[in-house]
Amino acid sequence: MPLTDADLVARVLLDDDHHAFAELVRNHQSSVRGLLRNLTRTDVALADDLAQETFLRVYKNLRSFRGEARFSTWLYRIAYNCFREEARKRKELVGIDEERLQTEQDPQTVDPALRHDLMHALSLLPLPERSAVLLCCQNGLSHDEAARVLDIPLGTVKTNVLRGREKLKRTLAAWGPS
Amino acid sequence: MEEMIEEDQLDRQLREAVPYIDDDGFTARVVSKLPSPGRAPRSMRGIILVGLTAMGSAIAFAISGGRFVNEAIMRLSTFPIWILLVFAFGCGLIVGACAVIAAIRKTPEVRDLSRLQS
Secondary structure (H helix, E strand, O other): OOOOHHHHHHHHHHHOOHHHHHHHHHHHHHHHHHHHHHHOOOOHHHHHHHHHHHHHHHHHHHHHOOOOOOHHHHHHHHHHHHHHHHHHHOHHHHOHHHHHHHHHOOHHHOOHHHOOOHHHHHHOOOHHHHHHHHHHHHOOOOHHHHHHHHOOOHHHHHHHHHHHHHHHHHHHHHHOOO | OHHHHHHHHHHHHHHHHOOOOOOOOHHHHHHHOOOOOOOOOHHHHHHHHHHHHHHHHHHHHHHHOOHHHHHHHHHHHHOOHHHHHHHHHHHHHHHHHHHHHHHHHHHHHHHHHHHHHO
């Protein structure tokens, strides 16, 4: 029977078991790297660096994990914090780049080859809406869990998800056949 | 209703749009950057503790020439049996209390971890 996250965390805490930690990384690397790739707008190298930093922080702070939330929620929160810190360092990620993408890649003028490309449509959303949609719709977190990850009020998460969904639908509809 | 179905469809499409990312050495890179264990694991610490206790007892026994053990047994043999029973019961209570305290100290950690399974 495969070990649960709880079993693996316990092994790491009790015996500093690197094999158990490796198993945790293997189990979650795809979702964490996927989330970070979407947050960094498919900058694979940066996303992987952030994912690595995320798991190293997880290892260092595992004792502070009280199990009040799911392990994946805690993990996403650390990943999001890593991204946010990096974004603050590289202003262009959330500032200049955001504006540039908003203006340059207007849904009406996007290459027809990108039709129905959800990931691309997602990358056009502003960061707060993108993060909320990614966590709730793509990674299956509840609104409450997403609020914890993003460290924002529950109502804001709900609004961002709603707006994000609406914008996604509008963007996809605009790209779709008329 | 129709809107909810649309939302579910969108969520499903979003989930399916993310391919599984192959590990491709990622885990190995993370593990190679972990700090090396700074202290012996708990099981090892337990063995060291028991070993040191046994060694200390052996040294004390050797230095006294074994006299204190003989004297203690002789003294115990003169006690009434009920006193020995009370003494054994008291020892059991003390050991039990220590075990309960140790278990309680560990319980929050285990309880919190077990929540993960739900």
